[in-house]
Amino acid sequence: xxANIKDVAREAGVSIATVSRFINQNGxxxxxxxxxxxxxxxxxxxxxKKELRKLSNxxxxxxxxxxxxxxxxxxxxxxxxxxxxxxxxxxxxxxDNDENHKLEDYISLIFDGQIRGIINSSxxxxxxxxxxxxxxxxxxRNLGPNIPLISCNNLDGGFxxxxxxxxxxxxxxxxxxxxxxxxxxxxxxxxxxxxxxNYHDLEIKTAYTDFESSEITRKIQIDGLIKDKKYDAICxxxxxxxxxxxxxxxxxxYQPIITxxxxxxxxxxxxxxxxTVRQPTEELxxxxxxxxxxxxxxxxxxxxxxxxxxxxxxxx
Amino acid sequence: xxANIKDVAREAGVSIATVSRFINQNGxxxxxxxxxxxxxxxxxxxxxKKELRKLSNxxxxxxxxxxxxxxxxxxxxxxxxxxxxxxxxxxxxxxDNDENHKLEDYISLIFDGQIRGIINSSxxxxxxxxxxxxxxxxxxRNLGPNIPLISCNNLDGGFxxxxxxxxxxxxxxxxxxxxxxxxxxxxxxxxxxxxxxNYHDLEIKTAYTDFESSEITRKIQIDGLIKDKKYDAICxxxxxxxxxxxxxxxxxxYQPIITxxxxxxxxxxxxxxxxTVRQPTEELxxxxxxxxxxxxxxxxxxxxxxxxxxxxxxxx
Numbered sequence: 344x345x346a347n348i349k350d351v352a353r354e355a356g357v358s359i360a361t362v363s364r365f366i367n368q369n370g371x372x373x374x375x376x377x378x379x380x381x382x383x384x385x386x387x388x389x390x391x392k393k394e395l396r397k398l399s400n401x402x403x404x405x406x407x408x409x410x411x412x413x414x415x416x417x418x419x420x421x422x423x424x425x426x427x428x429x430x431x432x433x434x435x436x437x438x439d440n441d442e443n444h445k446l447e448d449y450i451s452l453i454f455d456g457q458i459r460g461i462i463n464s465s466x467x468x469x470x471x472x473x474x475x476x477x478x479x480x481x482x483x484r485n486l487g488p489n490i491p492l493i494s495c496n497n498l499d500g501g502f503x504x505x506x507x508x509x510x511x512x513x514x515x516x517x518x519x520x521x522x523x524x525x526x527x528x529x530x531x532x533x534x535x536x537x538x539x540x541n542y543h544d545l546e547i548k549t550a551y552t553d554f555e556s557s558e559i560t561r562k563i564q565i566d567g568l569i570k571d572k573k574y575d576a577i578c579x580x581x582x583x584x585x586x587x588x589x590x591x592x593x594x595x596x597y598q599p600i601i602t603x604x605x606x607x608x609x610x611x612x613x614x615x616x617x618x619t620v621r622q623p624t625e626e627l628x629x630x631x632x633x634x635x636x637x638x639x640x641x642x643x644x645x646x647x648x649x650x651x652x653x654x655x656x657x658x659x
Numbered sequence: 660x661x662a663n664i665k666d667v668a669r670e671a672g673v674s675i676a677t678v679s680r681f682i683n684q685n686g687x688x689x690x691x692x693x694x695x696x697x698x699x700x701x702x703x704x705x706x707x708k709k710e711l712r713k714l715s716n717x718x719x720x721x722x723x724x725x726x727x728x729x730x731x732x733x734x735x736x737x738x739x740x741x742x743x744x745x746x747x748x749x750x751x752x753x754x755d756n757d758e759n760h761k762l763e764d765y766i767s768l769i770f771d772g773q774i775r776g777i778i779n780s781s782x783x784x785x786x787x788x789x790x791x792x793x794x795x796x797x798x799x800r801n802l803g804p805n806i807p808l809i810s811c812n813n814l815d816g817g818f819x820x821x822x823x824x825x826x827x828x829x830x831x832x833x834x835x836x837x838x839x840x841x842x843x844x845x846x847x848x849x850x851x852x853x854x855x856x857n858y859h860d861l862e863i864k865t866a867y868t869d870f871e872s873s874e875i876t877r878k879i880q881i882d883g884l885i886k887d888k889k890y891d892a893i894c895x896x897x898x899x900x901x902x903x904x905x906x907x908x909x910x911x912x913y914q915p916i917i918t919x920x921x922x923x924x925x926x927x928x929x930x931x932x933x934x935t936v937r938q939p940t941e942e943l944x945x946x947x948x949x950x951x952x953x954x955x956x957x958x959x960x961x962x963x964x965x966x967x968x969x970x971x972x973x974x975x
Binding site: 400401402403405410411412414417418420421424425428433434435436437438452455456457458558562586587590608609612613615 | 716717718719721726727728730733734736737740741744749750751752753754768771772773774874878902903906924925928929931
């Protein structure tokens, strides 16, 4: 027999309202109480999802992305939508790039019956609680040890890019991050590059241009970095930054090797000479959908917590 | 007192199921029966929406776009999402570019309680029935005389572009449509251009490249059109086609004046020398939201059926 919320409340010696508050993360629960509830949930193998199923007939999966102006996300969304539609689900798309926003606010939409599960790629704040029974899967942002995390092999992508750059005999290299350098998955991409560059006698400079600042600010930042034309190669951490670099370089008649990351169809066709790494967006989307829906139907306990898909170098 | 579906059935002398089938458009209703029901609806001033409101607590507005890989739609969606979020609604995004698909299939999602209203920009098949009481608003695609249609001033956009091209003393001009030429709003853009070009002694050729074909096919098509380098200006009907033209022209060292249409921030920053027309995406989104929500709260009878927002020439 399956435990319900009443059983959990009884076992933990607290009210149903408190358990609900704990699960929904929508109110204060003292640390000692939270521990009692966690123990009760764990002992009774309680899964709120079983109750969720009764709450709503919604067929919507909540997709939380930091932006869809970036072609990586519009391509990924397109594949997610095709795949979910085939399985009878709709996509409710939230654009959220605010690190102060909480995952719980989206989880409460599941309890409200607005969505059935979550596919996330926004830098949201998540509690240490594992959100038992809530169908969540995340791409590129770590939401905690128990929520399945999917990404491409960013480390290997950086590695492949750097090998291509070294093969072109570049000596002076600017690594230009499209975001803060401590921001996952940028870190892994740069780490991958450095594993190659460190083995060679090269002059490496790193810098970053803030993705969140206005496009004009980014252009000024890039212009300041490249105006001396001293780099043989400029290795960026995403294709959009690479495109900006190309545009600014063109204005000063400067043609360094430029590398990007993501390799969407849109960018590859606009910028065919770009050295980049293709994220397997279709496979990523299929896996995200599979893991999200399998949590709606079954339990998260049975699935792996980390998935890394291979990347492909695009080097014309 | 408000009429309900029973009153309509009694008035029309048909079953409730038949009225429901007529309203939902999910089954066969004979033409004569449809006319009886239409008359009954009209006489009783029946609005199915009043019943819809009880069906569901969903906060989702269905947004139907042909693509989000086109920056126009990703920019428009971003503004729609911001605006709807402020008003307490979520966005369920459907990607659909199939002209054989029916608007009714999306309307049935309203009756299923999956969405509350529809903001459409896909080339869907719509019946002549006016979908009384169903909150729908459409951008750039005509769904029938009673559904509010919003677009930018495509005619004036074409006009402004052509004036800019003539001012640059171009004599030989290729008008390159990014889609079939009979496809709204392409038609109006070209019409606007011709109003200017026809007043001057110019050599005009028109051609089109099919948006739906693969990017490689489009490149081959474009290459065939421009390889003689004989045009002073190439006027496309959207910025993406303009970007493709620039890339192909670059390969053969050819620098004609290139014009686009849409003027999204994304493209304007990547291709700053592009002459284009900016669609007022933020204003378009705000109006689409306002008209959709006002139908959820009130009735469509009270609102205008056609809205044309002004455009701005971007000519650096």
